[in-house]
Amino acid sequence: MTPSAPTERSREIAARVETFVRDVVFPYERDARCGPHGPSAELVGELRAKARDAGVLTPHILSDGSHLTQRETAVVLRRSGLSPLGPVAVNTMAPDEGNMFLLGRIGTPWQKDRFLAPLVRGEARSAFFMTEPAAEQGAGSDPSMLQTTAVREGSGWRISGRKMFITGAEGASVGIVMARTGGADEGKATMFLVDLPDPAVRLERVIDTIDSSMPGGHAQVLLDGLRLGDEHVLGEVDEGFRYAQVRLAPARLSHCMRWLGSATRAQEIATEYATTRKAFGKLLIDHEGVGFMMAENAIELQQCELMIEWCAGVLDAGSPGGTESSMAKVAVSEALYRIADRCVQVMGGSGVARDSVVEQVFRETRAFRIYDGPSEVHKWSLARKIKRDALAARA
Structure with missing residues (x-):
């Protein structure tokens, strides 16, 4: 391309x-x-x-x-x-950008007016309730392990379960909840929209994590018999996993876009430092060890930009982009972490001090290697596709 x-x-x-x-x-x-x-x-x-x-x-x-x-x-x-x-x-x-995208794609007119419009106006924040506690064998990198259930009750639904690492839950006005709606072996789920706060959505704690850029942090939440009507079903019943893919591929790429900007900023700051600070009689950048790190960063920033543009083109052409977004997410998140790490190293003590935003960029990009799927899960998924394609070609 x-x-x-x-x-x-x-x-x-x-x-x-x-x-x-x-x-x-x-x-x-x-x-x-x-x-x-x-x-x-x-x-x-x-x-x-x-x-x-x-x-x-x-x-x-x-x-x-x-x-x-x-x-x-x-x-x-x-x-x-x-x-x-x-x-x-x-x-x-995130998660508002991804939630706005999903609501714009599959929300009803009533849902768009009630839930999407305040998000677009910047008057509300949202949360996406899918990940669950590992101790309860809930959904994490494997969504099929979803434990939260939504059961028909009268003319609506009763939702029960516990969610973990829910970004922005504290202070959110809009929630999208993923819950199992088929039997235990059916592998079906549904998305529900919920007005927040709701007494049945109980914030148990906000977890201390390495990153600190997202309003509301990342919370553990108990859904204690949450009752919702059919009008709160987002899309069709039992199609939640399919809609999750509609949201996740562009959302993964959006993370890449935003954090590429942060790494660009870190490189700017490190460059200023390396071209003004002297050691052993010359500018830091004139020392090969430092100069090569800055050069490697410039190369990888360009590679990230091209990877993002390639995947964006695939999505714009109408493809779901699952494979391509997995590739981009792995390549970009790993590269941005290396870039931020080099910036910290070039700046020495100044790089680990919170006087500079470089230290935060390093923490945020480290978390990015896990958020929206760890690199290893994406690689595993890609390897499975490689195997399927190879076996199909020989059939």
């Missing part, structure tokens, strides 16, 4: 987003309201109000409700990711 130039509209939107992130968002990175479980609701509201005034809120969804193409989205989301707070400020953050 020949790389394509960004469209005029994506260039214009991306330029405005980048200006906003650099001029307005960067100064907030050391704000005391940025805690171990993400920026506070107050800070999120303040940043989004400024983004709204600047005309860059939810920039990937146009005024008529249409969505930028994936290639266009890549240009915009990379710029939003130049700061860990950037996607929060302009409303391109």
